[in-house]
Amino acid sequence: MISLSTHDLTIDLGGRTVLRSISFTVPAGGITAIVGPNGSGKSTLLRAFASIVQPSAGQVRLDGQDLRNIRPRSRARQIAFLRQNPQAPEGLRVRSLVERGRAPHQGRWGILSKADQEAVDGAMARVGIADLQDRVVTDLSGGQQQRAWIAMALAQDTAGLLLDEPTTFLDPAHQLEILNLLTRLKREDRRTIVMVLHDINLASVFADTIVGVRQGGLVFVTGPDRQLSSDMIQDLFDIDMLQIEHPTENAPLFLSRRESA
Amino acid sequence: MTRPNLSLTLAGILLCSIAVFRLLGGDPPIDLERLAGADALEWTILLQMRGPRVFLAICVGAALGLAGSVLQVVLRNPLASPDIIGFSAGSAAGAVAFILVFGSVSAAMAGAYIGGAVTLVFLFAFAWRRGLSQTSVILIGVALSLVLTAATDVMLSLSPPLTAGETALFLSGSFAAADWNAVALILPIGLAGAILFLSFSAAIGSLELGDEVAVGHGLDPTRIRVWLTGSAALLVASATAVAGPIPFVAFLAGPIARLASGRTGPVLALSAMTGAVLATGAEALSTIRFLDVGLPAGIFTAALGGPVMLMLVLRSARMSK
Numbered sequence: 001m002i003s004l005s006t007h008d009l010t011i012d013l014g015g016r017t018v019l020r021s022i023s024f025t026v027p028a029g030g031i032t033a034i035v036g037p038n039g040s041g042k043s044t045l046l047r048a049f050a051s052i053v054q055p056s057a058g059q060v061r062l063d064g065q066d067l068r069n070i071r072p073r074s075r076a077r078q079i080a081f082l083r084q085n086p087q088a089p090e091g092l093r094v095r096s097l098v099e100r101g102r103a104p105h106q107g108r109w110g111i112l113s114k115a116d117q118e119a120v121d122g123a124m125a126r127v128g129i130a131d132l133q134d135r136v137v138t139d140l141s142g143g144q145q146q147r148a149w150i151a152m153a154l155a156q157d158t159a160g161l162l163l164d165e166p167t168t169f170l171d172p173a174h175q176l177e178i179l180n181l182l183t184r185l186k187r188e189d190r191r192t193i194v195m196v197l198h199d200i201n202l203a204s205v206f207a208d209t210i211v212g213v214r215q216g217g218l219v220f221v222t223g224p225d226r227q228l229s230s231d232m233i234q235d236l237f238d239i240d241m242l243q244i245e246h247p248t249e250n251a252p253l254f255l256s257r258r259e260s261a
Numbered sequence: 262m263t264r265p266n267l268s269l270t271l272a273g274i275l276l277c278s279i280a281v282f283r284l285l286g287g288d289p290p291i292d293l294e295r296l297a298g299a300d301a302l303e304w305t306i307l308l309q310m311r312g313p314r315v316f317l318a319i320c321v322g323a324a325l326g327l328a329g330s331v332l333q334v335v336l337r338n339p340l341a342s343p344d345i346i347g348f349s350a351g352s353a354a355g356a357v358a359f360i361l362v363f364g365s366v367s368a369a370m371a372g373a374y375i376g377g378a379v380t381l382v383f384l385f386a387f388a389w390r391r392g393l394s395q396t397s398v399i400l401i402g403v404a405l406s407l408v409l410t411a412a413t414d415v416m417l418s419l420s421p422p423l424t425a426g427e428t429a430l431f432l433s434g435s436f437a438a439a440d441w442n443a444v445a446l447i448l449p450i451g452l453a454g455a456i457l458f459l460s461f462s463a464a465i466g467s468l469e470l471g472d473e474v475a476v477g478h479g480l481d482p483t484r485i486r487v488w489l490t491g492s493a494a495l496l497v498a499s500a501t502a503v504a505g506p507i508p509f510v511a512f513l514a515g516p517i518a519r520l521a522s523g524r525t526g527p528v529l530a531l532s533a534m535t536g537a538v539l540a541t542g543a544e545a546l547s548t549i550r551f552l553d554v555g556l557p558a559g560i561f562t563a564a565l566g567g568p569v570m571l572m573l574v575l576r577s578a579r580m581s582k
Contacts, residue, residue: 052476076479083473089337092469092525103467110462156478227355 001028002078002159004049004207008058011044018044020216021058026209027223028137029190031169031182033197037237042085042196043215049194050162062160076104080153084164084196085198088137094148095133098123101155123154127181143174150181161185163195167202174197175199179206187188204251205227265531268521272534276319279541283315287548306453317439317447318544318558319537321500322510324451326536327529328493328500329511330518331458334469334527335489336395337533339573342512346402349508350409351380352501357416357428366438368426370446370502377510380405381491398490434507434559436544443503450499457492458529461485481486507559510539516573539565 002017005025011231018041026032026049034042047053051067060067062078064255080101088097100122112120121247124130127147132140137148146166148227153161167175179202185191197203203210210228212219212235220232233254241254262270264354284307285291291303329342343349355376383405388397413432420428430437458465465483466477472482497511511557513538518528521535 047473050473050477072476072479072481074479076477080478083471083477083479086471086474089469089525091519091523096525097470100463100466100470100474100478103463103480106463108460108463110466179406253281 030208033203320538326514330515330532347405374500435557
């Protein structure tokens with residue numbers, strides 16, 4: 001298991017402060033969901049963990065070490081990042097996509113060893129796309145494409161998995177499929193998963209920790225002893241939602257209300 | 262046989278057929294039996310005239326094919342080939358400037374390298390926003406290409422008549438002046454380029470999926486782009502130095518190779534082979550006299566490349582609607 005944390009993390013992008021002095025620790029071996037309004041900086045926070053964006057001040061640490069002092073290749077063997085709505089090049093086949101997840105393990109000539117091939121087969125089997133491996137990625141349904149990309153991230157064989165809105169643009173059945181898959185990866189492989197989620201109720205049911213981000217600042221962090229509440233939703237989104245208990249899961253749900261007449 | 266291997270084999274057969282046809286056919290045809298007799302004339306034709314031309318066409322075509330295919334993948338745009346984003350125009354402008362200043366076509370070689378290098382520096386300088394964004398590279402490259410072509414035309418009109426004729430011939434791209442020295446220049450550079458591109462195989466595969474994927478795989482997209490763009494410019498400058506600008510070979514090789522093999526990415530071996538087939542084919546056509554004039558090889562690649570480029574632009578315009 002790996003530990004990820006931020007320490008007074010501030011990020012400026014294009015002259016604007018997107019994240020301001022964020023400090024928190026991602027629980028190892030759990031699923032963490034980052035939620036918040038559009039433009040709140042939640043994607044930036046995820047991207048900071050992947051070293052896609054660099055801190056202007058403060059640090060991101062991997063196992064206690066500043067991410068900037070870790071060699072990129074070594075980081076890429078510990079953390080995989082999947083961006084929002086990734087686009088495959090025209091004509092690329094599923095297997096070929098998943099193989100590219102081996103890049104941090106391969107030599108520069110791009111030759112796949114037997115271990116690489118096994119990791120690719122394993123990753124495809126894991127997400128249930130082994131029978132699609134010779135298909136062209138862009139010919140597949142949204143859910144299948146997303147699973148192919150997740151398989152690429154799995155083939156990278158990392159203890160940490162960062163996903164930016166992995167369920168957006170998917171129908172409810174495919175959303176559920178992806179989130180159940182991530183839950184299995186957490187339970188069976190003890191992977192540490194951090195994702196940006198839009199849907200507050202999916203986050204409530206599937207995440208062990210929920211991080212609320214608004215205007216570049218941390219609003220709340222939930223945990224085993226602190227459940228999400230309608231007050232937190234109010235603070236985060238400025239909306240009044242009705243809180244109920246999930247009948248079968250130990251998680252609160254939030255229902256929208258119509259504007260009163 | 263898999264489709265990539267099949268297309269590679271077919272391209273190989275095609276290339277060999279063109280080469281054999283060019284070496285032994287033509288006017289005068291070479292009788293194999295007379296070669297056995299070590300007759301001086303046949304060997305001279307083969308070794309001093311046709312051999313260098315055919316080999317030079319193979320090397321130049323392969324170098325252009327590699328450079329074009331890699332650039333198209335790395336900049337994620339089929340229009341991002343060196344003959345469209347200014348490398349060919351830059352090398353040609355440099356060559357013409359040197360011919361004008363030194364008064365001899367033999368100065369073209371050094372000029373092509375310097376012109377290519379200067380173009381590369383300008384392209385990097387103008388397009389360097391957050392590390393060579395691919396769209397700005399293409400737009401600025403096209404603009405540079407137009408400026409350089411105009412500059413070449415101005416220099417051509419300033420040239421004394423005798424030099425102007427030779428310069429114009431150089432500019433249309435031709436293997437007619439080939440000798441083994443030219444082959445000795447382009448062959449090692451082409452091989453070095455191929456090895457360098459091969460060594461970036463894994464990196465190109467990640468970069469093809471986007472800069473963020475490449476960073477996530479522990480790579481530095483800017484560094485990869487600088488290396489590959491620089492190498493492509495060197496290959497194109499070398500090709501232009503020995504044969505003048507042969508238009509559209511770099512542009513066509515990659516898309517044809519990807520279409521034939523059904524694969525994505527730079528498909529290096531097949532792109533090199535396709536480039537070689539295009540160049541040798543154009544060279545073979547240039548030896549046939551139409552209306553009693555021999556046209557330079559570059560005219561034939563331009564005749565094929567122009568319409569294909571138009572098709573690609575129209576297609577991408579339709580798709581973006």
